Amino acid sequence: MDNREESSAFLKSRRDRITPEQAGIAVYGQRRVPGLRRGEVAMLAGVSVEYYTRLERGNLRGVSDGVLDALAQALRLDDTERAHLYDLARAAGGTATARAKKKDAKTVSVRPSLARIIEGMPEQPAFIENNRLDMLAANPMGRALYAEMYAEPALGANTVRFAFFSPAARRFYADWERVTRTAVGALRVEAAKNPYDQELSNLIGELSTRSDHFRVLWGAQDVHIYREGTKNFHHPVVGDLTLHHERLDLPDDSRLSLVVYNAPPGSPAEDSLKLLASWAATHAQQEHEQEQSADADS
Secondary structure, three states: OOOHHHHHHHHHHHHHOOOHHHHOOOOOOOOOOOOOOHHHHHHHHOOOHHHHHHHHOOOOOOOOHHHHHHHHHHOOOOHHHHHHHHHHHHHHHOOHHHHHHHHHOOOOOOOHHHHHHHHOOOOOOEEEEOOOOEEEEEOHHHHHHOHHHHOOHHHOOEHHHHHHHOHHHHHHEOOHHHHHHHHHHHHHHHHHHOOOOHHHHHHHHHHHHHOHHHHHHHHOOOOOOOOOEEEEEEEOOOEEEEEEEEEEEOOOOOOOEEEEEEOOOOOHHHHHHHHHHHHHHHHHHHHHHHHHHHHHHO
16 A cells, blocks of 8 residues: 555645744744744654655655654644554555455445344434444434435435535534534544545545545545534424534444434433424334335335
């Protein structure tokens, strides 16, 4: 896996964002670079300028953990960025882990037991997602929350396609800018972790081709890992609601995650979820009646 361009762009973007003042380096005269110079990063990391230049040109093959840690400290990487740097180095080295990911890069199905788990959460929107942010399974509340996405089959129940391609997404996500930024960061993390995932590469290529906004965010080299958090929605039926979410990665090699949205007891969002559940039940009954009518006519 030749990821030199990706590695080079990431290191340079992190170097450009740090000012000499932040790094405790005295400044004399005018500077032609927005952040640190290569020599200054090399000094902070305790390596030669020649060696750091090689690294920033994207050659991370064989770099030791000690050097990676020194680089992370010099560039002031947070935990997510540090992990991303390690993923880039592993991919560049063609390690056993990277080769295993190449072998395992395939479509993963949702086990029936997982589907039953989310179906057993009737009051909370719940999903099973893969590392490309495809919603492989959703309970009735989940499908009701993302009704506008499911109304567009061409999106393939993919939340990133929905965010960037559907006009409805800008209304649905009250903080659309943050949602799109974190989604791109999550895809970048996955691309480094799974460099042989062809479906992931195809998705990134599709987004890059069709969305100017995606290309801008992708070029920023930012990374993000989904954990817990809060999202603000404007649902077409129940209106505004703020929901907390938890994302639990499954402890296997499937790269699937369980995502559950919830609302604090007694909050306006809890009332909105109850209204959403009522609408979802009515909608499901109508679909069932339509199917029965269609079967009777055939």
